[in-house]
Amino acid sequence: MTEVTMVVNGKSVTKSVKGNTLMTEFLRDELRLTGTHVGCDTSQCGACVIHVNGEAVKGCTMFAAEASGAEVKTIESMENPDGSLGVIQQAFQDHHGLQCGFCTPGMVMSASALLKDNPKPSEAEIRDYLEGNICRCTGYHNIVKAIMAASGQDVSNIAAE
Amino acid sequence: MYSFEVERPTSVADAAAALGKDEAQALGGGQTLIPTLKQRLASPSVLVSLAGIADIKGVSVDGGTVTIGGGTTHGVVAAEAGAYPALAALAGNIGDPAVRNRGTIGGSLANNDPSACYPSAALASGATIVTNSREIAADDYFQGLFETALEEGEIVISVKFPIPEAASYQKFEQPASRFALVGVYVAKFADGVRVAVTGASEGGVYRWSEAEAALSGNFSADALDGLTVSGDDMISDLHGSGDYRAHLVKVMTKRAVAAAS
Numbered sequence: 001m002t003e004v005t006m007v008v009n010g011k012s013v014t015k016s017v018k019g020n021t022l023m024t025e026f027l028r029d030e031l032r033l034t035g036t037h038v039g040c041d042t043s044q045c046g047a048c049v050i051h052v053n054g055e056a057v058k059g060c061t062m063f064a065a066e067a068s069g070a071e072v073k074t075i076e077s078m079e080n081p082d083g084s085l086g087v088i089q090q091a092f093q094d095h096h097g098l099q100c101g102f103c104t105p106g107m108v109m110s111a112s113a114l115l116k117d118n119p120k121p122s123e124a125e126i127r128d129y130l131e132g133n134i135c136r137c138t139g140y141h142n143i144v145k146a147i148m149a150a151s152g153q154d155v156s157n158i159a160a161e
Numbered sequence: 162m163y164s165f166e167v168e169r170p171t172s173v174a175d176a177a178a179a180l181g182k183d184e185a186q187a188l189g190g191g192q193t194l195i196p197t198l199k200q201r202l203a204s205p206s207v208l209v210s211l212a213g214i215a216d217i218k219g220v221s222v223d224g225g226t227v228t229i230g231g232g233t234t235h236g237v238v239a240a241e242a243g244a245y246p247a248l249a250a251l252a253g254n255i256g257d258p259a260v261r262n263r264g265t266i267g268g269s270l271a272n273n274d275p276s277a278c279y280p281s282a283a284l285a286s287g288a289t290i291v292t293n294s295r296e297i298a299a300d301d302y303f304q305g306l307f308e309t310a311l312e313e314g315e316i317v318i319s320v321k322f323p324i325p326e327a328a329s330y331q332k333f334e335q336p337a338s339r340f341a342l343v344g345v346y347v348a349k350f351a352d353g354v355r356v357a358v359t360g361a362s363e364g365g366v367y368r369w370s371e372a373e374a375a376l377s378g379n380f381s382a383d384a385l386d387g388l389t390v391s392g393d394d395m396i397s398d399l400h401g402s403g404d405y406r407a408h409l410v411k412v413m414t415k416r417a418v419a420a421a422s
Contacts, residue, residue, distance in 0.1 A: 002167060019167040019208065020198070042196055044337070046259065055236070055262040061195045062263060065167035066188075066210055113258070131339065132257025 004068040008033070009077040017064045023057075024048050026064035027074060035075035035105050039134070046133030049106040049113075050074050056113035058132070075105035078112065088112055088150040095155070097146030099137035106133050111147045120151050123158070163204045169213045173293050173316060179209040180314035187211055187316060189268025190234060192260050217267065217318050225324050231267025231317035238266060247328035247421070248286070251278050251346070254332065256339050267317035270302075273309050273365060275396065276340040280366040282322070282330060285346035285357035289321040306365045325350050327380075329420035331413045333360075335400050342401055343409035345369075347417040353377040356414060361395050361406045372414055380422060382415040 005014040008031060015030050024041075027033045027050070039047035041060050048059035051073040078086040085093060088108050098104045107130070114121055114129045121129070126144045135143060149155045167188070170176040180187060186205035188194055190212070197203050211217065217232040220241040227245045229238055239253030239261065255261055255269075255278050269279040270290060283290065283299045290297045292315045302310045311317070325348040332344040341360035348355045354376040356369045375384040390410045395403035 019165045020162040022195075041199070043192065043260065046257070049259055056259045057262050058259045061192060061260075063167055063191070063195070063208075063210075065169065066191070066212060068169070110259070129258055132259050 002065045002068075004064055006067050006070050006072050008072045009074060015064075019063065019065060021064045023050065023052075023059040023062045023064055023067055023072075026067075027059065027072075030064075033074050033076050037102055037105050039102065039106075044132075044134065045103070046106040046110060046130075047103050049109040049133065051109060051113060054116070056110055073109075075108060078108055088115070088147070091146040091150035092143070095142050095146040095149055097139070097143045099135075099139045103133060103135045103137075107135070107143055111150065114147070115151055120153060121147070123148065162198045163201060165205050165208055167208045167210055169210045171213045171215070173214060173216060173318065176209055176211055176214060176316055177293055177314060179207065180316070182207050185209055185314070187271070187314075189232065189265040189271065190263035191268075192256065192264040193268065193272050193274065211265075211267070211316065217316075227322045227324060229266050229320050229322070231270075231319055232265050233267075235261040235264050235266070235269075245322055245324045245328075247325075247330055247346070247348070248282055248322060251282050251330040251332075254278070254339075266320055270320065271309065271311055271317055273303060273307050274340070275306050275362070275365040276335070276342075276344075276360040278330065278332065278341055278344055278359065281341075281344055281346035281357040281359040283320060283357075284366050284368060285348040285355045286322045286325065286328070287348075287350075287355060288323070290317060291319045291321060292316060293318055300368075303366050306363070308365070323350070327421040329417040331417040331420060333409050333413055343406050343413050345410065345413040345417050347376070347414060347421055349376070349380055349421060354380060356417075358410055358414075361410050363394050363396055369410065369414065376418060380418065382418045382422075385411060385415055385418070 001016045037047035039045035043061040050059045184206035188208040188210045217230040222244040235252040235255045242249040288299045328348040330346040332341045335342045343361045344359045346357045356372045359366045390407040392404035392407035395406040397403040
């Protein structure tokens with residue numbers, strides 16, 4: 001067992017974990033932050049995307065012990081302080097950017113990382129950035145539209161393909 | 162996964178000491194090793210994470226050489242290795258953004274996956290792999306599928322890339338994994354052209370010497386017209402036959418030459 005200390009969504013937590021505890025397991029089972037989803041558990045689908053020290057990573061492919069000392073953000077940190085939906089989350093709702101919703105936490109976390117580096121991404125840039133996020137409802141079009149809207153761009157002319 | 166402990170040394174010396182333990186294994190960014198552990202294809206007792214060693218991270222440029230720390234992520238190489246644009250472009254097209262934020266050049270080169278991108282860049286550039294005990298020329302480093310010159314416990318400290326006059330990496334992606342179905346890296350130096358092929362051969366990354374000879378005399382895609390590539394020793398799987406990969410080797414080499422010219 002290893003003792004790990006990290007700041008998760010602004011709150012410092014210290015826990016004793018096994019070496020092979022994944023970040024997804026740590027967040028979901030230890031901290032009960034179940035917004036981070038586990039889809040494929042093979043680093044392909046991106047439902048588990050979280051931010052570690054400001055960078056998007058796949059929570060299923062990182063050990064909790066590796067995040068000791070880091071600042072971690074999960075989907076639970078994306079709401080506004082008053083509990084209302086954050087800008088990206090609201091855009092997903094407004095533009096029907098989710099169907100079953102399983103991939104949504106990872107999509108929102110990837111979108112947030114993209115917009116931090118590239119505040120006004122083009123449609124092509126968004127699609128390229130979402131390479132590692134899979135939506136098995138295949139609802140990509142409205143996800144892309146929602147991210148464009150969240151970045152303050154006009155999406156009225158973006159028609160469904 | 163089997164159970165193991167994770168150690169996080171902050172110096173190369175401490176990491177080397179930790180790797181001296183029985184069944185110890187180095188952990189870079191984990192983007193290959195963690196899936197391997199999940200499949201129970203590896204059973205270390207101790208994983209020695211190299212991510213906490215500041216000395217082996219970062220990109221620096223000195224004259225005609227770009228030096229990349231072994232613990233540098235693909236994302237950082239993509240952003241900071243602009244002095245060698247073909248290398249930065251290669252790094253920026255590995256996997257997906259979240260993978261690029263964890264995976265490291267040292268991990269990729271130590272693993273030497275036959276379909277990985279970085280080995281072709283190191284081999285075509287004539288890079289030098291610097292470890293905690295010696296310097297290894299890329300020509301001596303790659304020794305077959307998942308095989309390298311690294312000894313047990315040896316750590317990739319940095320990789321020194323001579324910057325070519327012109328270079329390009331062209332990858333035909335396996336669309337699900339984004340690994341190279343075939344990838345070709347062409348680098349043109351004052352004293353000749355080097356061509357390295359990844360993804361194709363059952364022997365791992367290799368130099369295509371006939372193409373190098375043809376291109377060293379005439380650096381144009383047309384110079385490759387008369388060459389043929391045999392599919393006999395090529396990887397053959399559900400993504401493509403050996404003959405298909407052999408065909409792609411020539412196509413991607415031509416594209417790389419055209420892009421670099």
